[in-house]
Amino acid sequence: MFDPSGENPFDLLDQWLNDAAGSEINDPNAVALASVAEDGFPSVRMVLMKGRDDEAVHFYTNFTSRKAGELDATRKAAMCFHWKSLRRQIRLVGAIERVDDVTADDYYNSRPYGSRIGAWASDQSSPLDSRATLAGKVEEFSRTYPENPPRPPYWGGYRLVPHEMEFWIDGESRLHDRFRFTKSVENGWSAARLYP
Numbered sequence: 001m002f003d004p005s006g007e008n009p010f011d012l013l014d015q016w017l018n019d020a021a022g023s024e025i026n027d028p029n030a031v032a033l034a035s036v037a038e039d040g041f042p043s044v045r046m047v048l049m050k051g052r053d054d055e056a057v058h059f060y061t062n063f064t065s066r067k068a069g070e071l072d073a074t075r076k077a078a079m080c081f082h083w084k085s086l087r088r089q090i091r092l093v094g095a096i097e098r099v100d101d102v103t104a105d106d107y108y109n110s111r112p113y114g115s116r117i118g119a120w121a122s123d124q125s126s127p128l129d130s131r132a133t134l135a136g137k138v139e140e141f142s143r144t145y146p147e148n149p150p151r152p153p154y155w156g157g158y159r160l161v162p163h164e165m166e167f168w169i170d171g172e173s174r175l176h177d178r179f180r181f182t183k184s185v186e187n188g189w190s191a192a193r194l195y196p
């Protein structure tokens with residue numbers, strides 16, 4: 001029987017990501033990221049989880065983007081992983097911080113050259129008049145940085161520091177297993193089984 005109540009939820013996240021790496025066709029680390037605008041409207045899009053620390057999961061993006069504007073303004077977000085091949089889901093809710101420069105540089109420098117130039121060339125989420133404009137910017141930045149482009153000042157990472165993590169496994173007749181971990185300052189993580 002699935003009962004992770006004694007476990008650290010980040011270890012369980014690692015295990016499930018590892019399982020998904022063996023079963024998903026693409027991007028086992030893909031996760032839906034929800035942010036909220038100051039007018040209260042939520043917006044959601046996929047990002048790739050690119051690492052974690054003891055308290056947070058990390059992802060990277062362009063600071064000019066819609067998501068970055070909302071994350072920086074509210075400092076709140078939610079995430080949802082879903083692995084179709086495993087019939088499992090993990091939900092997270094928490095606070096948002098930017099990752100430090102060293103962590104962001106390390107990740108940026110690990111990316112292929114084309115992706116690093118792409119980060120320079122994209123004014124993410126702003127209107128683009130044509131693909132030719134984008135191709136021109138890629139060419140221009142490739143000339144500026146023929147090798148080892150530095151991380152653009154408008155590109156970096158965020159940490160989602162969850163205070164809630166919920167694990168869901170598909171069950172027969174829709175009698176799914178759900179465990180919600182909640183974090184308190186005094187007691188750390190504790191888990192409760194939920195009705196499906």
Ligand SMILES: Cc1cc2nc3c(=O)[nH]c(=O)nc-3n(C[C@H](O)[C@H](O)[C@H](O)COP(=O)(O)O)c2cc1C
Nearest residue numbers: 027030045046047048060061062065066067068125
């Ligand atoms: C599987 C998948 C992974 C993605 N990963 C990222 C990512 O890690 N970072 C990112 O900025 N955009 C990523 N995108 C693109 C975003 O979903 C989105 O289109 C883009 O970030 C602009 O979102 P925004 O306008 O809400 O800021 C990904 C898209 C898909 C489908």
